Amino acid sequence: MPPREPAVLVAVAAGGAVGATARWGVGSWTALTEALDPGWGGSAGPVLAVNVFGSFLMGLLVCWLLRRPGHRLARPFLGTGILGGFTTFSTFAYDAHSLWSAGESAAAASYFILTPVLAILACWIGVRAMHRFLGWPLPGEADAGDLFGPTEEAGV
Template sequence: MTAPGTRTGEPTDPGTGPPPPARRGPGRDQLPVVAVVALGGGAGAAARYAASLLWPVAEHGFPWTTLGVNVTGCAVIGVFMVVITDVRAAHRLVRPFFGTGVLGGFTTFSTYAADFQRLVDGGEARRALAYLAATPLLALAAVWLAVTATRRVLEWRRT
């Protein structure tokens, strides 16, 4: 007969049985991803800051630098995605580093919102609305054009 709480009469003390399987922390597999996103984000933000130093915008001027950074970043993401999906497989950390980190830090849709508010507060409602509409339209057009052009170049090189 077996003792209560056991199947075969073994002791119920958990310290006497085989050790439980090793458990990993819930985010442990994500640490390298978080690290490369942070590194890439720092690099992208530094590049954006450099662009703002190279092409400063007047206090009440149109935010051409932010518009240019966002459109350029979107075009680069279009090329990047074609390269890592159609040309060659990338290491698992390339997309988070470059796509999320570098380009996420480089493009700045929060500054886009702040620029819009700055234009409105400065009495430039028409310019603000033009900027509000132009940024996402140009950004989406940049992605589409970059993807299309990259695929055509790749097809041309294969023939």
Template sequence: MSAPNPEVVDEPAEPGVDPRGPARRWRSWRAQGPVVAVVALGGAAGASARYAASQVWPVAAGGFPWTTLWVNAVGCAVIGVFMVLVTDVWAAHRLVRPFFGTGVLGGFTTFSTYAVDVHRLVDGGRSRTGLGYLAATPCAALAAVWLAATVTRRLVAWRRR
């Protein structure tokens, strides 16, 4: 093991202080600021769409949370299509994936609500239904993303012929 080099700075001397100076911090913010902004905007749009779905298709108290299940499955299907398009077909702008993939679809799909729904079903004495829902959601989500990506790849390949 070698002795540490006193000229190499691994960590800031004070928390929150970049020893490389304000110019480096500014470049970092200029690079990451737009990404953070588009993720926030996309997340707000996706969460608003999810909220709208819950208002259009409300779930009765103690009822099966079909809306959340379908929102998660549809969101996963859309991410399957989107990722094929931006990786195999289209050279997207650097902010498209963070905006739509992370922001919109991350805000639209709702695995936290899924967890709350499972908890409500189990606490409401519907343990079997809760466990079924616990298993059905990830299965539906994985099947949706796989099927959508597979179909999209085949359509793209067919169209290129």
């Protein structure tokens, strides 16, 4: 359970505003959205790209913060806030439904499968890249940490 303190809420909200604005910017950039459209139309291609790129950044961030925790609000602001606001499951779900409803079952199925598979792969690549770049050994599962920051139970 995340700590219930106003500073954490403000950090998440401020980061979320930055991340959601960045996602909106990507979706509004016509040349980019046309370049990212695999033929599905609408926002599905850009949302796939945003979710995969955001997952890659999350892999980098988690590894960095695991070894260099920094300020206690870094994880809630950067991870939950910015990257949580930048990536979007709700738009992914809506786009998959829209493709299916429009009779584009092959596009809907490929989008539905590609998004989580590529996002998880991108996060894994981010983790590996950060560790390789910094020369750190890969952490074990017990070292994973929590993106909400230190918990009240830990006394921090």
